[in-house]
Amino acid sequence: MKKLTLKGVATEAKLLLIGIPLLIWTLIPVYHLFLFSISTKDSATSGHLWPVHPTLQNFEFVLWQKHFYLNYFWIQMWNSVFIAVSVGFLTLLISTFAAFAISRLKVRGGRTVLNLALFTYFIPAAFLAVPMYKTMSQYGLLDNQWALILAMITIASPYSIWVLKQASDKLPLELDEAARMDGATPMQLFWMVYLPLMVPSLVAVGTYSLLLAWNEYLYAFLLLSKENTFTVGVALGNFLSADDSPWELLMTTGLIYALPPAAIYYTFKRYMVSGLTAGAVKS
């Protein structure tokens, strides 16, 4: 057993001093969400730490679309899934090709392209919302989910390209040279050597862009306006448009909406830790 020293205790205490408030800070809203979702409409705002009569009725209301605000719940859920998966997939496609070209094929001007892409982050996304709205309207894409998908890809790509470029810079260049000597074309190199080694980073970037789209409110609110085209995120906002908002249903929907990202993160957690390149070269 480790010996108890004054210094050790002090360090531990300091960590706890930071850790406990952080934990409370994170957990209270989640608990709040959960508390509302198992409370009846009357008891939801009563101020108790645990409802007098816990109920799953709210979940029934949401899942069976038994409320005015929830008429399109499943369609909106599908919209969210479709948009998030499309954004995740297309961002991956674009940023992987870009990172491969910039980092491995050393395409002329690659760095400039990367810098220009990153430069777009100097302008806050909110500033771009109006021009984006105008652009989409000119393309006739308003109220079309592709408008949101394209907008989200635009926002997610620069960071994704940058992350993938950094990751592929770490792959030893000798691997490409060995593959070239073995007779691989750039495309074969990409599919057979590059992609398999990039899997951890690809999962990380895919998850990032997918969740970015899943959580998006501003652009979704601007570009989509029909109840059957927008996402659950926007629908949640609409709960507050009346004086008498069904808070318990808003919180229940929110809780359900938060489950897929949690599941995705949990599933891919192990991929986020890279270690696949071990043994490639002497380190």
Add this chain to the structure above:
Amino acid sequence: MAEVAFRDIQKTYGKTKIIHGISFDIAEGEFVVLVGPSGCGKSTLLRMIAGLEEITEGEILIDGRVVNDLEAKDRDIAMVFQSYALYPHMTVRENMAFSLRLRDADPALTQERVNRSAKILNLDQLLDRFPRELSGGQRQRVAMGRAIVRDPKVFLFDEPLSNLDAKLRVAMRAEIKSLHHRLKTTTVYVTHDQIEAMTMADKIVVMHDGVIEQIGTPLDLFDAPANLFVAQFIGSPSMNVIKGQIASSQSGQTVARVAGLDWPITSALNVSAGKEVYYGVRPTDMYLTEPGQGIPAQVVVVEPTGAETELLVKVGDDTLTLVIQGRTHVKPEDTVHLGVKTEKVHLFDATSEKRI
């Protein structure tokens, strides 16, 4: 198997020229070692054969065909990298079969060739392992296996042993040499280690600052170095070199006079008195002699290695090494007398540094 020829090869990076017009030929089946200190251009030259580096000027021919504009994959050359460069997501078997898979080779044939190569390199038991599960020496062998599976025209080795420990290096040296003996594939091997060059090569190309200093068999280079650089680079411990002037001794013999001491020269060397020279003698070509006969020296360090003893001695301002067979009772700060095997002395012109 193929011949490789270099015709006035030059390489420039931006404004810096790193290879200054190199020409030489490699015969079919020959084991050629490019050796030189780091930065001499040997690896660049190798990468130019491989097609991984552009050739600024000149031509490289493989089997009489100019390959300057040929892609690396079309040159039919295999290379073993210093870092092994094994594909980490493939097993040993997949690593070795990769090049054949890219060529759409018949799976049965691929299998047979992988198995045969694995047998030659003692890898049969490791075929289903991943590179991360192998030791350094095993990875090195897989890298070689990947090269020999293809049965290429030329093998290229880029400092393949520098990541291994000393003992393994000696073992792998012998393995590569016996592999070459067996396959007889034309091989170009790059190293900065002159011992590797001496022990493995049919022919050594000594490079320095982007030019060839000398080409020859290991023993040619050892016995008759063309200039001062080769003399000091080849051989371990390296040759003792002292600067002096040709003179006549009291007994009328031609000697090199260094700080008042006369160093003997064989009469076969025809040099005129007064000429400034570098006087070179290998540590093994000196011996201890009786007081009053040789050149007096003071012992600095005594290093017994068992079979022989290395002595570091000081003569005037020069520090010299000599290797004597067996053991000795001399101690540091003793005064000893050095004899020189006159016929083994090398003389170099003091200005051109060329052999006389």
